[in-house]
Amino acid sequence: DGGITQSPKYLFRKEGQNVTLSCEQNLNHDAMYWYRQDPGQGLRLIYYSQIVNDFQKGDIAEGYSVSREKKESFPLTVTSAQKNPTAFYLCASMVRGATGEQYFGPGTRLTVT
Amino acid sequence: AQSVSQHNHHVILSEAASLELGCNYSYGGTVNLFWYVQYPGQHLQLLLKYFSGDPLVKGIKGFEAEFIKSKFSFNLRKPSVQWSDTAEYFCAVTTGGGNKLTFGTGTQLKVEL
Numbered sequence: 001d002g003g004i005t006q007s008p009k010y011l012f013r014k015e016g017q018n019v020t021l022s023c024e025q026n027l028n029h030d031a032m033y034w035y036r037q038d039p040g041q042g043l044r045l046i047y048y049s050q051i052v053n054d055f056q057k058g059d060i061a062e063g064y065s066v067s068r069e070k071k072e073s074f075p076l077t078v079t080s081a082q083k084n085p086t087a088f089y090l091c092a093s094m095v096r097g098a099t100g101e102q103y104f105g106p107g108t109r110l111t112v113t
Numbered sequence: 114a115q116s117v118s119q120h121n122h123h124v125i126l127s128e129a130a131s132l133e134l135g136c137n138y139s140y141g142g143t144v145n146l147f148w149y150v151q152y153p154g155q156h157l158q159l160l161l162k163y164f165s166g167d168p169l170v171k172g173i174k175g176f177e178a179e180f181i182k183s184k185f186s187f188n189l190r191k192p193s194v195q196w197s198d199t200a201e202y203f204c205a206v207t208t209g210g211g212n213k214l215t216f217g218t219g220t221q222l223k224v225e226l
Contacts (some may be wrong), residue, residue: 004156021166030214033213033214035216040218040219041121041218042117042119042188042203042216042217043157043203043214043216044216045213045214045215048212048213050212058213074143075123090157092157099145099164099207100145100147100162100205100207100214101147101159102214103156104156105156105160106155106156107156
């Protein structure tokens with residue numbers, strides 16, 4: 001089955017710790033995206049990558065970092081510099097040039113206390 | 114930068130009622146418009162899209178949307194909702210190269226039996 005997997009589904013961390021969220025896709029898509037979803041705020045773009053070894057900041061990149069060493073994988077690190085890290089994080093992918101038709105993973109709910 | 118507004122944050126309808134969810138965008142150039150849906154416990158998925166041509170587009174599960182350029186709107190409609198339509202609905206837009214989606218804040222729809 002082709003799709004996007006995100007693990008774990010729920011993640012708990014103490015304040016001050018960095019945490020890495022996993023995103024893997026077997027759709028052979030070039031582009032991958034990370035969004036943050038908060039109640040009443042919709043989805044906001046954190047980072048995106050259109051090709052391996054290249055990525056760009058989205059609208060709310062501060063306190064986050066990413067890497068894109070393989071086409072299939074686009075991990076997101078939530079650093080201790082992110083002021084409000086508790087949120088639902090969604091990963092998506094898209095065929096390059098497909099104009100907005102993104103495929104989404106199931107999400108990871110991160111709680112930082 | 115483009116933005117998307119969804120004015121209905123929570124909508125409650127009875128089964129068989131008609132649905133119209135508002136979506137307005139701000140961007141003066143060519144846009145591509147989307148509605149995504151997030152059913153409880155499921156991945157965010159594409160409901161329908163508009164690129165060009167007939168401004169009335171039809172999507173899955175009996176949904177349709179009308180692009181009105183003069184009003185910068187792309188409202189979602191369904192003549193008769195079902196309990197299974199309970200979900201969160203997001204309007205989104207891309208501009209230019211279409212690599213990034215800008216989402217609205219979402220509308221939570223609850224359909225009661």
